[in-house]
Amino acid sequence: MIYKGYEAVIGLEVHCELSTASKIFCSCSTAYGGEANSHTCPVCTGMPGALPTLNRKVVEYAITAGLALNCTVNKSSGHDRKNYFYPDLPKGYQISQYDIPLLYDGHLNITDEDGQLLNIGIERIHIEEDAGKLIHRDGETLIDFNRAGVPLIEIVSRPCMHTAEEVKSYLRKLRTILVSTGVSDCKMNEGSMRADINVSVREVGDTSFTTRTEIKNLNSINHAGRAVEYEFKRQVDTILAGGEIVRETRRYDENSGKTFSMRSKEGQRDYRFFADPDLPRLTVSDELICSLAATLPELPDAKIARYCSEYSLSQDDAELIAESPAASEYYNTAVTLTQNKKTLTNLFIGEILPKLGENEPIVSPSHLAEITDLLSAGEINNGTAKLLISRCTAEDGMSPAEIVTRDNLGMIRDKEKIRELLDTAVKELPKAVSDYKNGKKAAIKSIIGRAMAISKGRADPVILNDEAEKIL
Numbered sequence: 001m002i003y004k005g006y007e008a009v010i011g012l013e014v015h016c017e018l019s020t021a022s023k024i025f026c027s028c029s030t031a032y033g034g035e036a037n038s039h040t041c042p043v044c045t046g047m048p049g050a051l052p053t054l055n056r057k058v059v060e061y062a063i064t065a066g067l068a069l070n071c072t073v074n075k076s077s078g079h080d081r082k083n084y085f086y087p088d089l090p091k092g093y094q095i096s097q098y099d100i101p102l103l104y105d106g107h108l109n110i111t112d113e114d115g116q117l118l119n120i121g122i123e124r125i126h127i128e129e130d131a132g133k134l135i136h137r138d139g140e141t142l143i144d145f146n147r148a149g150v151p152l153i154e155i156v157s158r159p160c161m162h163t164a165e166e167v168k169s170y171l172r173k174l175r176t177i178l179v180s181t182g183v184s185d186c187k188m189n190e191g192s193m194r195a196d197i198n199v200s201v202r203e204v205g206d207t208s209f210t211t212r213t214e215i216k217n218l219n220s221i222n223h224a225g226r227a228v229e230y231e232f233k234r235q236v237d238t239i240l241a242g243g244e245i246v247r248e249t250r251r252y253d254e255n256s257g258k259t260f261s262m263r264s265k266e267g268q269r270d271y272r273f274f275a276d277p278d279l280p281r282l283t284v285s286d287e288l289i290c291s292l293a294a295t296l297p298e299l300p301d302a303k304i305a306r307y308c309s310e311y312s313l314s315q316d317d318a319e320l321i322a323e324s325p326a327a328s329e330y331y332n333t334a335v336t337l338t339q340n341k342k343t344l345t346n347l348f349i350g351e352i353l354p355k356l357g358e359n360e361p362i363v364s365p366s367h368l369a370e371i372t373d374l375l376s377a378g379e380i381n382n383g384t385a386k387l388l389i390s391r392c393t394a395e396d397g398m399s400p401a402e403i404v405t406r407d408n409l410g411m412i413r414d415k416e417k418i419r420e421l422l423d424t425a426v427k428e429l430p431k432a433v434s435d436y437k438n439g440k441k442a443a444i445k446s447i448i449g450r451a452m453a454i455s456k457g458r459a460d461p462v463i464l465n466d467e468a469e470k471i472l
């Protein structure tokens, strides 16, 4: 992504809500939605004298996320107050972590457009509480505190990305890793994962950092990509027109595809951070770190490597399957139930993967493996395999082999039946027959093709060839 001799320098701050049952400093529910202000108590509405108690599960989920992202755990970190006034923040401050985050110095890998592996550094991950929500309606503003106190991790990347594609790959990979560890559902449409993007520009070859702007609260990966592309060009054009980039917060408008200035960016000093006196320091034992490390599932990179080496998948196919936890769970089960792994993979990618996200009923992994074996053994053809995938879904309980028998879908191997097919083809194509008899041996192909078409592709091709030569 180079424009008029400039490149972009991009870093991301991603907020993810953790999937704990209760909030970070009280026992209120974290369930999404619900009647306004029904998941609240004196702690999360900031009543005077109410004291926070840290939810142990928040720490465990954050460490699990950090370990999956190759971070180091700070065995002693703190809680800090980030002071600012906004109506959705009842205490007048957010409890976050400032100078010492729980996790630091991690990375994840993405593949760029040229197939090169890129290592994206993660500077830090800290835990903090979410704010409430303002609802603007009929000229009034209402406040719902159900979200106030929902636990978040903020994942801060190093400013080492340069293109919109890298930003999108980073977000996709981050989401895959977090969902696969079970610490967050990362539903961007429900706001449980949202990204702030820092963008600056510099001339190609320059290695210094320049003034950056921050685009707030991107709630879709595609919007993030488009916002980066727009903001990058806007900054370059501003500089080339003699203007100056100012440190500011901008918002992305999805209808126009443009970013707009919201406010000048607060400096860290404006927040007057100080250690929260209501909470003790957060200390983490080696035992806890080890036990959490032991529960990590197979992570996407390991999965991709295993798919490539064990099942000979291409890098693209392996990434496609590993990207969705639901897809890889299905595939992992199905692929172990057959020896014909290549055929199963093709059927899975072509027929199953596109339907997985759509809440449609889907053939079970064991039935897919059985269909694969019937296809590989030449009992059915490709078209029948696809038909069986949908029929097995509709007729729960019947196995693919039973459906093949009931609906007469198997390959035709009976010589009598094959001769009948050929007889029909010969009658329909007298010209091909005479061509063949006059020495044009290739004319046999149209007879065979016609017979195969009449059988709807179910005739055994070897027997069909043999019988065609005999008849002619």
Ligand SMILES: [Zn+2]
Pocket: 023, 026, 027, 028, 039, 040, 041, 042, 043, 044, 045, 149
């Ligand atoms: Zn509460």
